[in-house]
Amino acid sequence: xxxxxxxEQAAQAGExxxxxxxxxxxxxxxRARLGVLTALVTNRRGLTWNELKVMCSLTDGNLSRHLGILxxxxxxxxxxGESGNRPQTVVKVTAEGRKRYLGYLKTLEQVVKDAAAxxxxxxxxxxRG
Amino acid sequence: xxxxxxxEQAAQAGExxxxxxxxxxxxxxxRARLGVLTALVTNRRGLTWNELKVMCSLTDGNLSRHLGILxxxxxxxxxxGESGNRPQTVVKVTAEGRKRYLGYLKTLEQVVKDAAAxxxxxxxxxxRG
Numbered sequence: 001x002x003x004x005x006x007x008e009q010a011a012q013a014g015e016x017x018x019x020x021x022x023x024x025x026x027x028x029x030x031r032a033r034l035g036v037l038t039a040l041v042t043n044r045r046g047l048t049w050n051e052l053k054v055m056c057s058l059t060d061g062n063l064s065r066h067l068g069i070l071x072x073x074x075x076x077x078x079x080x081g082e083s084g085n086r087p088q089t090v091v092k093v094t095a096e097g098r099k100r101y102l103g104y105l106k107t108l109e110q111v112v113k114d115a116a117a118x119x120x121x122x123x124x125x126x127x128r129g
Numbered sequence: 130x131x132x133x134x135x136x137e138q139a140a141q142a143g144e145x146x147x148x149x150x151x152x153x154x155x156x157x158x159x160r161a162r163l164g165v166l167t168a169l170v171t172n173r174r175g176l177t178w179n180e181l182k183v184m185c186s187l188t189d190g191n192l193s194r195h196l197g198i199l200x201x202x203x204x205x206x207x208x209x210g211e212s213g214n215r216p217q218t219v220v221k222v223t224a225e226g227r228k229r230y231l232g233y234l235k236t237l238e239q240v241v242k243d244a245a246a247x248x249x250x251x252x253x254x255x256x257r258g
Contacts, residue, residue: 019164020186029160035148038243057149105244112241114167115234 019114023107025100027073032058033066037093040076041101046092048083067091075100148243152236154229156202161187162195166222169205170230175221177212196220204229 028037035056039047047055053063070076075097079090093101157166164185168176176184182192199205204226208219222230 015184017186018184019168020184021160021164021167022186024160024163026160029158031150031153031155031158034153034240035150038150038240039148042243042246055144055147055149057146057151101244105241108237108244109241111163111167112234112238114171115230115237117171 021107021111023104023110025104027069027075028101028104030066032056032062033070036063036066036070036091037075037097037101040091040093041098044093046079046090049078049089049091052091070097150236150240152233152239154233156198156204157230157233159195161185161191162199165192165195165199166204166226166230169220169222170227173222175208175219178207178218178220181220199226 028034036052036058039052039055049063052058053060056063058066067076067078071078074094077092077094079092081088081090157163165181165187168181168184178192181187182189185192187195196205196207200207203223206221206223208221210217210219
């Protein structure tokens with residue numbers, strides 16, 4: 001069957017890793033962390049702990065855990081300060097965090113583009129039939 | 130500090146869960162499964178096991194594990210057949226899988242849109258300053 005063979009060959013020849021999406025950095029891709037980073041990237045001056053918690057619908061425990069992972073990778077910083085007489089932590093994305101986020105975003109846009117092709121009926125990966 | 134208070138109030142009042150992205154279904158969001166589903170959604174007639182493996186850069190073990198998770202949730206089916214005299218498995222997305230994928234995609238597009246707002250300098254979530 002020439003059609004079938006063509007399919008296999010196309011997959012082998014030109015489409016290796018077409019849907020691997022290796023740019024989807026696992027540190028960023030996790031849902032809660034993606035929300036936290038998107039909130040921070042779009043609010044350059046930083047967000048307080050409480051703002052982040054509310055905007056991302058996270059518990060203190062989850063926010064703490066995910067910020068720890070992002071901080072360990074150098075993507076965010078937590079600045080301890082005061083507001084009035086109360087301690088207040090402001091979280092900011094770092095330059096490195098912004099850079100990695102924007103790299104991640106490129107792949108994410110590719111996924112959306114690939115998926116949108118489906119809506120128009122265009123086939124990706126190889127030509128069948 | 131009126132500005133600060135305004136910020137906290139805005140976060141409390143209108144922006145709860147603004148960045149929670151609850152539509153990012155964890156079954157679909159995992160990177161390998163997102164690749165597999167995108168490949169299948171864009172290739173309606175299905176893909177053979179080998180095609181999927183190559184296109185998604187997965188090992189047999191990983192592909193098997195992720196297909197198991199997708200199948201358990203009713204998002205894909207594996208049809209055992211033959212090609213020539215060799216057994217061949219063709220994997221297809223189900224109607225339910227397509228529906229859930231498209232729902233997921235809407236949230237993904239929202240993330241991209243939110244993040245793109247950053248490039249134009251527009252602030253999201255609340256007005257500061």
